[in-house]
Amino acid sequence: MGAVFAIFAAYYNWSPYITGYMYNEYYSKIQYWVLLIGVNTLFFPMHFLGLAGMARRIPDYPDAYSYWNYIASIGSMITLISILLFFYILYDQYTNKLILPYPSMLYYVGNKKLKTMNNSIELILPSPSKYHTYNQVPCI
Numbered sequence: 001m002g003a004v005f006a007i008f009a010a011y012y013n014w015s016p017y018i019t020g021y022m023y024n025e026y027y028s029k030i031q032y033w034v035l036l037i038g039v040n041t042l043f044f045p046m047h048f049l050g051l052a053g054m055a056r057r058i059p060d061y062p063d064a065y066s067y068w069n070y071i072a073s074i075g076s077m078i079t080l081i082s083i084l085l086f087f088y089i090l091y092d093q094y095t096n097k098l099i100l101p102y103p104s105m106l107y108y109v110g111n112k113k114l115k116t117m118n119n120s121i122e123l124i125l126p127s128p129s130k131y132h133t134y135n136q137v138p139c140i
Helices: 003-018 025-052 063-096
Strands: 106-109 113-118
Touching: 003 025, 003 063, 025 063
Parallel strands: none
Antiparallel strands: 106 113
């Protein structure tokens, strides 16, 4: 599940720069916490079941393991709710089309530029950038 959290983090980080549309940050934070709770509720009981001696990949199990299997099933439903919330966030992002603010994060005092937060090339251009913006790779 660490890879799944990394995939969500990568999507939330890069999708505004790729699409030019911002997602709802409030819903994304709720989705993260619901996913975290659901995943832990799903997998911690499985660890307890393994320590108790339950074999993996069997179609039937003794009744002694039913309580922790029930808790793990609740965790899978919570995780499913989180995934459905992520699909709603995608739907909301592409239907509302909130424009990403200019991503270079320049600070100005009067007309004088004070500081650029990020000098990387993908954050200097307006988002989404046009194709063939430069004829050659610029030096920064």
